[in-house]
């Protein structure tokens with residue numbers, strides 16, 4: 001039986017991208033290097049030695065890109081601001097760098113597209129990393145200075161403010177695994193970095209409210225996480241159940257507990273006992289008042305979702321190709337696990353995978369959304385990223401990507417399932433608007449609904465983009 005399924009009226013439809021992944025122009029108008037500019041130059045850090053130097057050249061093609069968004073019926077565009085443009089070297093404000101985002105905002109509003117602004121999508125000024133980066137408490141205060149400069153300039157025109165994108169990646173891929181910039185594999189450093197990222201979030205939320213940023217004034221603030229669903233690979237194996245608990249702690253609860261319950265979970269402190277980064281106790285970096293700031297209510301929660309996780313405890317006797325490659329390595333260059341102390345692998349369950357070797361499990365998204373409501377009483381949720389690296393077939397000026405369209409369709413159904421179970425989901429952003437610099441995988445991995453020819457910078461909407469534009473207009477999933 002096929003039935004039409006409608007989305008709520010006012011459901012917000014959009015697409016997402018991020019500064020370093022699309023802008024290029026890394027030396028324009030006073031921008032200084034970010035940790036990703038540095039990391040890309042480390043031999044073996046990024047597949048093919050790719051860098052964001054040119055990327056999609058969005059910095060110079062922004063008006064045309066906004067026109068394309070309008071053509072695709074997007075109601076909202078989720079972008080991020082490059083900290084090293086606004087505060088070169090993490091220092092004083094650079095009006096020339098801010099100006100780009102002011103023009104972008106105006107261009108979007110002119111096109112009737114709601115700007116959805118993210119302050120931090122991983123491009124920390126290198127100068128701040130040189131002073132210790134996110135394992136230093138001071139970085140949270142520098143983040144506040146930068147964020148307020150952006151707010152001074154755009155607060156009147158931008159209504160939706162997100163502090164961080166996936167702080168799990170910034171903290172644990174950046175400082176525990178080393179698979180992402182700044183490439184430090186320093187054990188439990190990820191936990192300390194996570195706390196300082198959260199502190200930066202809390203400091204900004206506090207100031208945002210002081211400045212009158214409230215839903216009554218039409219202004220909203222929140223954070224985007226990439227929570228996962230951690231299930232034991234074999235529920236009958238006690239060690240796998242324990243692995244899933246640890247994964248849940250180091251991936252989900254390390255953020256969800258302080259944000260929504262104002263505390264860190266006890267099992268997390270136990271799991272880090274004796275191995276804290278440069279300290280012996282949590283009290284050395286979680287200071288009085290921090291948790292009050294971090295747990296101040298936000299107006300929405302952004303959720304990025306690609307796959308669930310089913311860890312199996314080691315030793316686990318299995319051939320390497322029966323493990324999900326990209327789940328363990330997190331980078332073409334083999335790095336440490338992002339989970340301190342680790343002790344698990346990710347065996348294949350037999351589900352189909354995307355071209356990124358991530359298993360497709362839309363029902364996990366539904367379960368995740370329900371959990372966020374039930375266990376954390378989460379504010380209204382926006383799915384701020386969902387998408388796939390899928391096979392693109394270029395043919396006579398068209399790009400056929402049926403795998404991506406199916407992936408999106410399945411996850412939109414999963415979103416509707418959650419809505420039917422009473423979870424308030426207010427919007428959805430596909431990742432990504434266009435192919436771009438896919439971090440440690442460079443340009444080899446394409447997630448766009450618009451194809452980018454990196455030689456000519458020609459943009460070609462893929463079949464999935466046409467399909468998505470249609471879903472947006474109809475506000476429902478077409479009958480199969």
Ligand code: PNW
Pocket residue numbers: 018021165166169226304330385431438439447
């Ligand atoms: C997210 N991992 O990144 C980001 O928010 C996007 O910028 C990115 O392009 C998108 O998902 C697709 O990858 C992640 O290794 C990158 O676990 C890597 C991981 C998770 C998220």
